Amino acid sequence: MTIVRLAREDETPALAAIGLDAWEKAVSGVADAQAMRRIAELSFLSFLRSNWFSVSVIENSGIVAGWAAREDNDGSISDLWIEPAMQRSGLGSSLLADLERRILGDGFEAATIRTHAQNAQAIGFFRKHGYAISSLSTAYAPKLDRDVESVGMTKMLGEPVVHQDHQWF
Numbered sequence: 001m002t003i004v005r006l007a008r009e010d011e012t013p014a015l016a017a018i019g020l021d022a023w024e025k026a027v028s029g030v031a032d033a034q035a036m037r038r039i040a041e042l043s044f045l046s047f048l049r050s051n052w053f054s055v056s057v058i059e060n061s062g063i064v065a066g067w068a069a070r071e072d073n074d075g076s077i078s079d080l081w082i083e084p085a086m087q088r089s090g091l092g093s094s095l096l097a098d099l100e101r102r103i104l105g106d107g108f109e110a111a112t113i114r115t116h117a118q119n120a121q122a123i124g125f126f127r128k129h130g131y132a133i134s135s136l137s138t139a140y141a142p143k144l145d146r147d148v149e150s151v152g153m154t155k156m157l158g159e160p161v162v163h164q165d166h167q168w169f
Contacts, residue, residue, distance in 0.1 A: 004098040007055035018043035022081040058095045075108035104157040117149035131155040
């Protein structure tokens with residue numbers, strides 16, 4: 001059985017390990033993940049220790065398989081990580097659907113996400129779920145000591161609200 005629920009503070013180390021494993025897979029061929037591993041691990045731990053209460057977790061048969069976050073509690077998805085061995089099993093889709101429901105429920109009409117431009121798997125995943133590339137940018141990444149291209153992707157979530165002024169005579 002698959003469930004999506006809020007994270008617990010004591011899960012921080014396990015969630016960081018999932019994020020780190022998925023991140024290593026995502027940056028393969030773009031960066032030297034081994035050289036950056038400790039910095040990435042500390043970044044995941046720091047983020048999760050500070051934001052665990054706003055993190056959604058997906059469990060499959062009682063095992064935590066991934067997590068997602070909206071760091072600023074707006075329409076932007078800051079994180080979506082699925083344990084690599086469990087990717088392509090529908091868990092990311094379930095977690096994304098839950099995030100989109102929450103984003104729409106919080107009054108935002110669109111969801112956005114950002115990833116590096118060479119992350120073909122993530123771009124394909126989000127395109128499959130109705131996201132379109134809405135921006136392309138290049139920024140210097142000090143940790144990589146080079147420019148990195150990233151894409152922003154957007155999906156409209158609900159029917160647009162049409163406001164009409166009615167005049168009664």
